[in-house]
Amino acid sequence: MTALESVATYLPSGRVPIEDLAGQLELTPMQVKLFRRYHRLAEVRREPDGTLLDLLLAAVANLDGLRGREHEIRYVLHARTFPVVVPYPVNPVHALCRILGLDHAVAFAVTHHACATGLLALDLAGRLLAHDGDGLALVLAGEKTFTRDAQLVPETSVFGEGASACLVRNAGPRDRLLAYAAHVRGEFDDELSDDPAAYQREYHSSLADVILAAAGKARTDLGDVRLILPHNVNVVAWQRLCRRIGYPIGQVLLDNVPVAGHVFCADAFLNYQTARERGLLRPGDRYVVAAAGAGRGATFSAMVFEH
Known part of the structure; x- marks a missing residue:
């Protein structure tokens, strides 16, 4: 039975009030007021000088459960809202694997479920590990607000930057x-x-x-x-x-x-x-x-x- 072994997250320190995004996102004063007072969206996090790789590495750095167990990682999955998150030929997941010594793992992106892809990635990681019988999977999530579509869900929500890293195993005592x-x-x-x-x-x-x-x-x-x-x-x-x-x-x-x-x-x-x-x-x-x-x-x- 799939289980969560360890979870870590990272949010940039930069805080941007919704009002400061109005010009960039072409929001009217009424739309800004709607986001803050009605939807309760007050601010988002941004890391203007950081890359997607920086975000993912920062989350993994907080994942204490990974240290000393890198050799147990069989799969690295990046759950994406958008199919394309960086310009070709940049590949932050493969770069992360090289930096962390995870080159032996099978690394790939999971997408096409949009913002629900994180759950799909957990399910897929568990099924892959069940087939192998042992080992761990590292599930990553987080993206940059690099286009207007990646900044705003019209009338509904505003995207913020951040990342998460989760160790998944085939079976475990909790989660x-x-x-x-x-x-x-x-x-x-x-x-x-x-x-x-x-x-x-x-x-x-x-x-x-x-x-x-x-x-x-x-x-x-x-x-x-x-x-x-x-x-x-x-x-x-x-x-x-x-x-x-x-x-x-x-x-x-x-x-x-x-x-x-x-x-x-x-x-x-x-x-x-x-x-x-x-x-x-x-x-x-x-x-x-x-x-x-x-x-x-x-x-x-x-x-x-x-x-």
């Missing part, structure tokens, strides 16, 4: 993956759809359905779920979703939304780290990690873990 559910909705491709707003209309019901599906697979009632670790799209989206599924909003860890924004596929790991640091998870607690991503279609995903 065991009990269930994974993912629903890909190809009809929500804005470029092909006659109704581009359909994704926004069905977002809450689709994400609610996949959370309930994962809980059902894990034979877990939502009342027994200690915590939901969300993707940090905005606060109001989760308020609406919680009303739909009857789950207490106070048990959704939203503290990182105002101070970090939506950190691509790293949100789940950032929120996990916060939960651990604050002692919000006790041994045996079950928790849900949920995410949605839109791009070429849409993906709604959820995982149930036991701490």
Whole structure:
């Protein structure tokens, strides 16, 4: 059974208020006010002089569980929101492997589930390790806000920079993956759809359905779920979703939304780290990690873990 061995994160020290992004993102004063007061997005993190490789290396540097175990790494996966995150022929994942002495590992990117790709990468890492029988996988997440599409989800969220690094093993005593559910909705491709707003209309019901599906697979009632670790799209989206599924909003860890924004596929790991640091998870607690991503279609995903 797939398990999380160790998780580390990195957020740049540079804090940029939403108001300072208005000109760059062509936001009106009303849109800025909407982001801050309604969606509770106050600021994002930026590292203007740093590269994507710098972000990923900074996260791995905080991953104490990796030190001295580099030889056990069989796979290195980079979970990406966007298929292309650096100009060709730059390859930050292979560069990271060379720097850290992980050249022996199979390294590749995972994408096409947009901001839900982090969950896909965890599932894929676990299945690869189950086939091998031993070893570890290193799952990376985090991207640079290098284009306007990588800075803003119109009317919904603002992307921030940061990164995460997670060690995954085939089996372990804690943070065991009990269930994974993912629903890909190809009809929500804005470029092909006659109704581009359909994704926004069905977002809450689709994400609610996949959370309930994962809980059902894990034979877990939502009342027994200690915590939901969300993707940090905005606060109001989760308020609406919680009303739909009857789950207490106070048990959704939203503290990182105002101070970090939506950190691509790293949100789940950032929120996990916060939960651990604050002692919000006790041994045996079950928790849900949920995410949605839109791009070429849409993906709604959820995982149930036991701490």
